[in-house]
Amino acid sequence: MEKEYQETREELIKSVLDRQPADEALYNLAELFKMFGDSTRIKILYAMFDTELCVNDIAGVLHLSQSSVSHQLRILKTSKLVKSRREGKSVYYSLDDEHVRLILSMGMEHVEE
Amino acid sequence: MEKEYQETREELIKSVLDRQPADEALYNLAELFKMFGDSTRIKILYAMFDTELCVNDIAGVLHLSQSSVSHQLRILKTSKLVKSRREGKSVYYSLDDEHVRLILSMGMEHVEE
DNA sequence: TCAACATATGTTTATTTGTTCATATTATAA
DNA sequence: TTATAATATGAACAAATAAACATATGTTGA
Numbered sequence: 001m002e003k004e005y006q007e008t009r010e011e012l013i014k015s016v017l018d019r020q021p022a023d024e025a026l027y028n029l030a031e032l033f034k035m036f037g038d039s040t041r042i043k044i045l046y047a048m049f050d051t052e053l054c055v056n057d058i059a060g061v062l063h064l065s066q067s068s069v070s071h072q073l074r075i076l077k078t079s080k081l082v083k084s085r086r087e088g089k090s091v092y093y094s095l096d097d098e099h100v101r102l103i104l105s106m107g108m109e110h111v112e113e
Numbered sequence: 114m115e116k117e118y119q120e121t122r123e124e125l126i127k128s129v130l131d132r133q134p135a136d137e138a139l140y141n142l143a144e145l146f147k148m149f150g151d152s153t154r155i156k157i158l159y160a161m162f163d164t165e166l167c168v169n170d171i172a173g174v175l176h177l178s179q180s181s182v183s184h185q186l187r188i189l190k191t192s193k194l195v196k197s198r199r200e201g202k203s204v205y206y207s208l209d210d211e212h213v214r215l216i217l218s219m220g221m222e223h224v225e226e
Numbered sequence: 227t228c229a230a231c232a233t234a235t236g237t238t239t240a241t242t243t244g245t246t247c248a249t250a251t252t253a254t255a256a
Numbered sequence: 257t258t259a260t261a262a263t264a265t266g267a268a269c270a271a272a273t274a275a276a277c278a279t280a281t282g283t284t285g286a
Contacts, residue, residue: 009170016160016174021221026155028224029217034150039136039143040274046139047129055233057122061129068275070234089232089283099223104142106219108134110212111141153244168263181245183264202253202262 035079036103040064041072045095045104048082052094148192149216153177154185158208158217161195165207 021029036042043062047053053061059069073093076082083096095101134142149155156175160166166174172182186206189195196209208214 012164013170013174016164016166016170019162020156020159020174023152023156025221025224026159027152029220030150030152030155032220032224033146033155037143037147037150038274039140042139042143042146043133043136046133049132051125051129053129056231057126057129061126061133065276066233067235067277070232071274074234086233086283089230091233097223099219099226103216103219103223106212106216107142107145108138110210110216111138111145151244169261178246179263180247180265183262184244187264199253199263202260204263 032079035076035081036107038072040068041076042104044069044072044076045081045100048093048095049101049104052085052092054090054092056090058093145192148189148194149220151185153181154189155217157182157185157189158194158213161206161208162214162217165198165205167203167205169203171206 020026036045040062043064044058047058047061055066055069055073058064058073059066062069073082073084077084077093080096081100082093084091084093086092133139149158153175156177157171160171160174168179168182168186171177171186172179175182186195186197190197190206193209194213195206197204197206199205
C-alpha cells in the first residue's frame with residue numbers, strides 16, 4: 001500500500017545518498033574526464049600512448065599549430081595527465097601515469113563496440 | 114650523427130602515426146568522455162550507479178531542477194550511457210552498460226589517489 | 227653577444243554548452 | 257473529460273573554452 005511504498009522509496013533515496021561520493025570528489029572526477037573530452041587533447045594523448053614526444057613532433061604529426069599544442073599540453077600537465085622533461089631546446093612530453101593509459105583504453109573499448 | 118638521428122626520428126614519427134587510431138574513432142572517444150566531463154552529469158550517473166531512478170528522485174536527491182535533470186538525461190540517453198523505461202507517469206532511468214560503471218570506477222580510482 | 231630554433235604565454239574571438247524559464251506532452255485518477 | 261502530476265522540450269542567456277595571432281622566454285652554437 002501507499003505507506004509501505006513511501007517508506008521503501010525513502011529508503012532507496014537514503015541509500016543513494018549514502019553511497020553518493022562527496023561533491024568535491026565528483027567535481028574532481030568531472031574535471032578529470034573533461035581533459036579527455038576534447039578531440040585535440042585526445043589526439044595528443046594517444047600520440048604519446050607509448051612514447052614521449054616533443055611539442056613540434058606532436059604538432060607536425062597531428063597537423064596542429066605549435067601554439068595550440070603547447071596550450072593543451074599545459075592544461076594536461078596542470079591536470080597531471082602528462083609530465084615533461086627538457087632536453088636542450090626541446091621539451092619531451094609523456095603520459096604521467098598508467099591510469100591515463102587505462103582510462104584511454106577503457107574508453108576506446110566502449111567506443112569500438 | 115645527424116643523418117642517423119633523422120632516420121630514427123622519422124621512424125618514430127611514422128610508428129606513432131601507424132599506431133594512431135583513426136580521427137573518427139578519436140572524435141567518438143572525445144565525445145564519450147565529454148559526457149563524463151560535467152559535474153551535473155557525473156552526479157546523475159553516480160546516483161544511478163546501482164539503482165534505477167526517476168527524474169524527480171534524481172532532482173530531489175541532488176538538489177537540481179527538474180528541467181536540468183531532464184535535459185541532461187536526454188543527452189546521456191542520446192549517447193547511450195543511460196536507458197529508460199516508463200512506468201505510469203514516471204520514467205525510470207538507469208545505466209545502460211557495464212562499461213559506464215567501469216569508466217566511472219576507473220576515473221574515481223585515479224582521482225582518489 | 228647575437229642569431230636561430232623550440233617552446234610558452236597573453237589576448238581576442240568564435241563557438242559550445244549548461245541553466246533557467248516558459249510551455250508542451252503524456253499519463254492517471256476522479 | 258478535466259485536473260493534476262511527471263516529464264520533455266524550445267528559446268534565451270551567460271559562462272566556459274579552444275583556436276589563432278602576436279609576442280615573450282629560454283637554449284644552443286657561432
